[in-house]
Amino acid sequence: MGDVLEAERLVVGYAGAPVCGEVSLRIAAGEVLAVVGFNGAGKSTVVRTLAGRQDPLSGDVRIHGLPVMPDAIGFRREVAAVFDGDVFFPGLTAREHLLLVARGHALDSPDVAVDAELAFFGLTERSHAIPEALSSGQRRRLLLAAAFIRPASLLILDEPEQRLDPMMRDALTDRIRQRARAGTAVVLVTHDPRLLTKTASTCVLIDEVLAHVDTERGARIIAGA
Numbered sequence: 001m002g003d004v005l006e007a008e009r010l011v012v013g014y015a016g017a018p019v020c021g022e023v024s025l026r027i028a029a030g031e032v033l034a035v036v037g038f039n040g041a042g043k044s045t046v047v048r049t050l051a052g053r054q055d056p057l058s059g060d061v062r063i064h065g066l067p068v069m070p071d072a073i074g075f076r077r078e079v080a081a082v083f084d085g086d087v088f089f090p091g092l093t094a095r096e097h098l099l100l101v102a103r104g105h106a107l108d109s110p111d112v113a114v115d116a117e118l119a120f121f122g123l124t125e126r127s128h129a130i131p132e133a134l135s136s137g138q139r140r141r142l143l144l145a146a147a148f149i150r151p152a153s154l155l156i157l158d159e160p161e162q163r164l165d166p167m168m169r170d171a172l173t174d175r176i177r178q179r180a181r182a183g184t185a186v187v188l189v190t191h192d193p194r195l196l197t198k199t200a201s202t203c204v205l206i207d208e209v210l211a212h213v214d215t216e217r218g219a220r221i222i223a224g225a
């Protein structure tokens, strides 16, 4: 099977200054690639660049063999992402956010899909609340629900475990595995060793020099062991 995502000698950073070493990686359908490293190493910068949220300083990123085109419908159809700073429509309820995504992606039965997603992420009772009236963990769940409800061949998750309680982390772990089994390629930035070992098939350590490490070693690095 061909690569979903391919980065070749990618350099990422701000105002012309790189934040980490060159990144070269590939990920195929059904693979989960964990991205690990210490605070400030450059993980979010790397995955934001992979998702087309910022331009690379140099190097190449290809998704299904094509350059990253964040404004193109075809690109946005393939790539779903959750980042820390993602925003909501202040006047729309949790349910309305998910309906918007479900309808936008032409799901067959959007109402059914939305109810299922609200239930999975434990938001059914808060489905008519606007984001401001949700707890911070519930807002995180809503962002994740919006990413998982829609089809995508590449799913980029930047520390999705943030602010989730242990039960929800377990549910998220299962969901990522299920999604990968269905053929989605997943890029997962995480500081959670358990989430990493239970989901990832490969791992990269972001530092001054990028290292490809096995998932057990990746988990030991983030556990500080």
Ligand SMILES: Nc1ncnc2c1ncn2[C@@H]1O[C@H](COP(=O)(O)OP(=O)(O)OP(=O)(O)O)[C@@H](O)[C@H]1O
Pocket (backbone or CB within 6 Å): 014, 019, 037, 038, 039, 040, 041, 042, 043, 044, 045, 046
């Ligand atoms: N918008 C920005 N402008 C300039 N520098 C930035 C910007 N965002 C992040 N940085 C810097 O780039 C470096 C890498 O940040 P990044 O957020 O990619 O790290 P990270 O590995 O994801 O960290 P963490 O584990 O803390 O989330 C840090 O030194 C950070 O201070």
